[in-house]
Amino acid sequence: MFSPVVLGALAALLPAAVQAMPASTQARAADATANPYTGYTIFKNPEYVAEVQAAVQQISDSSLASAAAGVEDVPVFFWLDQVAKVPNLTTYLAAADAEAKSSGSQQLFQIVVYDLPDRDCAAAASNGEFSISDNGQANYENYIDQIVASIKQYPDVRVVAVVEPDSMANLVTNLSVQKCADAESTYKTCVAYAIEQLATVGVYMYLDAGHAGWLGWPANLSPAAELFAQMYSTTGSSPYFRGLATNVANYNSLTTDSPDPITSGDSNYDELLYIEALSPLLVDNGFPAQFIVEQARSGVQNIRSAWGDWCNVKGAGFGLRPSTDTPSSLIDSIVWVKPGGEADGTSNSSAARYDYHCSLSDALQPAPEAGTWFQTYFEDLVSGANPAF
Numbered sequence: 001m002f003s004p005v006v007l008g009a010l011a012a013l014l015p016a017a018v019q020a021m022p023a024s025t026q027a028r029a030a031d032a033t034a035n036p037y038t039g040y041t042i043f044k045n046p047e048y049v050a051e052v053q054a055a056v057q058q059i060s061d062s063s064l065a066s067a068a069a070g071v072e073d074v075p076v077f078f079w080l081d082q083v084a085k086v087p088n089l090t091t092y093l094a095a096a097d098a099e100a101k102s103s104g105s106q107q108l109f110q111i112v113v114y115d116l117p118d119r120d121c122a123a124a125a126s127n128g129e130f131s132i133s134d135n136g137q138a139n140y141e142n143y144i145d146q147i148v149a150s151i152k153q154y155p156d157v158r159v160v161a162v163v164e165p166d167s168m169a170n171l172v173t174n175l176s177v178q179k180c181a182d183a184e185s186t187y188k189t190c191v192a193y194a195i196e197q198l199a200t201v202g203v204y205m206y207l208d209a210g211h212a213g214w215l216g217w218p219a220n221l222s223p224a225a226e227l228f229a230q231m232y233s234t235t236g237s238s239p240y241f242r243g244l245a246t247n248v249a250n251y252n253s254l255t256t257d258s259p260d261p262i263t264s265g266d267s268n269y270d271e272l273l274y275i276e277a278l279s280p281l282l283v284d285n286g287f288p289a290q291f292i293v294e295q296a297r298s299g300v301q302n303i304r305s306a307w308g309d310w311c312n313v314k315g316a317g318f319g320l321r322p323s324t325d326t327p328s329s330l331i332d333s334i335v336w337v338k339p340g341g342e343a344d345g346t347s348n349s350s351a352a353r354y355d356y357h358c359s360l361s362d363a364l365q366p367a368p369e370a371g372t373w374f375q376t377y378f379e380d381l382v383s384g385a386n387p388a389f
Ligand SMILES: *[C@@H]1O[C@H](CO)[C@@H](O)[C@H](O)[C@H]1NC(C)=O
Pocket: 047, 084, 085, 088
């Protein structure tokens, strides 16, 4: 045991943002400058486990079924894409806490914070429940407050969050879309609120940074770095705002020796090249960001007609498994953010959330609504898995 005097001396070594926290959170925060995945077991998202188990039951081919059963063991993030999902977060944190106490291994739970008002401003398939014109900012702050209250109950469970997929990337490249221009200041205010509040309960955050084929184009790197660094400094440069997440719900390879033809013209043709190009610009702007990289559906390359195609791309396979064994010290972990098998968007052109990308020739059809189970697509991901299950 450390005496209070020694603890006081240790506290003096911590960053100011950590010292300002209550003692219970400080204890959890003692290593806030280290890779949050190190030393922790990832508690699996129970909803994905249930989806995969149900999917396996529907597969008659026994070798495909046994491969599919392996997917259950891979941890994917829990998407808080509606405020109504927060009670389930509490349930899963309680289960993770119980698991930590019974097994003696420290547990980490992965969430996606994804409920901005006027969400997905440059596309249609992932429109959300809140709108800026109808109390959106207050509704969003309430959503964040509920998440914070939930996490606060389980101080021994470490939480890692991907913050608001596509939001900042849309502000870098899509301000010519009216909905994005109108959302710019609200997005920044809401994302800053999320970062500040989640930091108070020790959530390790990675703000979404698009992917190599979006912000990785040389002309987009500097504006992107400036925006991310601005979000970092305006939210108090907390050590819990650990860095950026790339390739979320996308299909890019982490590294490749043979660039996909669709990447032609972009010297940053894979995620590692993108991260290595962005990192020094972030550092120049005062943000020493670390990264996590999505590889859930990156097992097969050369399947898209254009790099911007994102919806239920045909021929995709599950990719590299989550691991802290990564090709760069900038990358904390390879992760699976997207629950592979849940649709990206519907191909029904009469549906309210229809987006044309979901009926392009490289999109598997017919496809159900975003987030709902797409059995054929799941089976294709298993068949194409690389490494295989
Ligand atoms: C909460 O979890 C239960 C069981 O896991 C599920 O049936 C329900 O749909 C979830 N609630 C929401 C709002 O997603």
